[in-house]
Amino acid sequence: MDEFLREFAPMLAEGLLDTLYMTLFSTFLAYVLGLPVGVLLVVTDKDGLKPHAALNRVLGIVVNILRSIPFLILLIAVIPFTRFVVGTTIGSSATVVPLVIAAAPFIARLVESSLKEIDRGAIEAATAMGASPWQIVYKVLLPEARPSLILGAAISVTTILSYSAMAGIVGGGGLGDIAIRYGYYRYRTNVMLVTVAILVIVVQIFQEVGAKAAKWGDKRL
Amino acid sequence: MLLTVEKLNKAYDGLEVLRNIDLSVEKGEVIVVIGPSGCGKSTLLRCINGLETIRSGSISLNGELLNRPKTDWSSVRQKIGMVFQSYDLFGHLTVMENLLLAPMKVRHEDRKTARIRAEALLERVGLGDKSRAYPRQLSGGQKQRAAIVRALMMEPEIMLFDEVTAALDPEMVREVLDVILELARDGMTMIIVTHEMQFAKAVADRVVFIDGGEIVEQNTPELFFTNPDTERAKRFLNIFQFDTPK
Ligand SMILES: Nc1ncnc2c1ncn2[C@@H]1O[C@H](COP(=O)(O)OP(=O)(O)OP(=O)(O)O)[C@@H](O)[C@H]1O
Ligand SMILES: [Mg+2]
Secondary structure, three states, X not given: OHHHHHHHHHHHHHHHHHHHHHHHHHHXXXXXXXXXXXXXXXXXXXXXXXXXXXXXXXXXXXXHHHHHOOHHXXXXXXXXXXXXXXXXXXXXXXHHHHHXXXXXXXXXXXXXXXXXXXOHHHHHHHHHOOOOHHXXXXXXXXXXXXXXXHHHHHHHHHHHHHXXXXXXXXXXXXXXXXXXXXXXXXXXXXXXXHHHXXXXXXXXXXHHHHHHHHHHOOOOO | OOEEEEEEEEEEOOEEEEEEXXXXXXXXXXXXXXXXXXXXXXXXXXXXXOOOOOOEEEEEEOOEEOOOOOOOHHHHHHHEEEEOOOOOOOOOOOHHHHHHHHHHHOOOOOHHHHHHHHHHHHHHOOXXXXXXXXXXXXXXXXXXXXXXXXXXXXXXXXXXXXXXXXXXXXXXXXXXHHHHHHHHHOOOEEEEEOOOHHHHHHHOOEEEXXXXXXXXXXXXXXXHHHOOOOHHHHHHHHHHHOOOOO
């Protein structure tokens, strides 16, 4: 055990940091893209604040196409683009690119469904007081949906985390990379087990924190 | 005339819901709209503040035509307060924040003056101690009174009430209706949709009876409830006599 730790602890710690960096940074960038798209999907819907059939359809189709590409294929397909943006195709920074492309449409849909839960009555009441669509999005829709958005963020983070592990297959860095290189290629099953255990714990923590934050922010119930 | 509706027609996907509605409301007048379920009462109110687009006809506020492309609905809606059946307070905000949101964001009023007005209004409707409560901590009647105050915060020229007591437990109906009665006494112009006949009698200057999307009768409350002009109104009132024992 001691020996195992001495050999692998520094590497595992670094892998964990890499994984956290990839996951959190990708989640952040994916929200920068996905949140506005989710809002637009709701606002331009035919029952939305500013119906716009064409824009709604285009966004919907783009989101659906991106979501239907399996992540492993996307990972490989975007390699030229990754090289263009990051300058390299291996390591955790390179993995951020496919992660963001995969996660942003997923997040757009999560945001859309969170916002659609909001009672039409509250939106109509704001409209009836003369609030503009933008004011309603900013002051009613997003704040009212906050607990659900936070839960969605917890789901996104954990999904992105597991995708980041998958990126290990193409040398993406982080814990997934370690699990593949040592656990799989070199038959070090215990390394594999420890990485998996760490991933499980990290997912658990994200989930718990998300649920707590959502509940803490919920003034409605 | 404060509000004039002329030859208004409204359809939902081909289904005619309102036909040839003519209705004028003077400043300070209290109109009660009654009629069977599905006759178009809510739709009429929603057309008046532009929540629904109309098929033909005209709606004017202070002589200014509303149903034209250039209408600035934001400023029109500030003059038309509306309260719905289902309270619709913003659940993530306290009562006070609910009241301040639109005055501050839509009218750009400063917090201090809006707050002073809000406190006075809350006091008036008996919610002086609830300004820091969240909607979930209020009873149905309290929520509805808060929703009325929220609409009043915009200092509307006319208030539209759509069955504001229909979702309330019976013991809470009175406290909400009393608020509306007091507004009437203060001279607020109102269009009130209600199924509370005793209240209608007490508050109305004029009763408008709608059936099948048409205004069938407009009358004083005295005449309407004792001796209506039309057969259809008579039949409608007969149904109600079962549950209003004398
Ligand atoms: N969004 C909508 N789409 C299609 N039809 C609608 C819509 N809203 C209302 N209707 C129809 O329009 C008619 C009038 O509805 P409205 O809600 O105005 O009636 P109401 O008089 O307010 O009834 P109630 O007393 O039950 O509230 C009904 O036949 C209803 O089914
Ligand atoms: Mg109705």
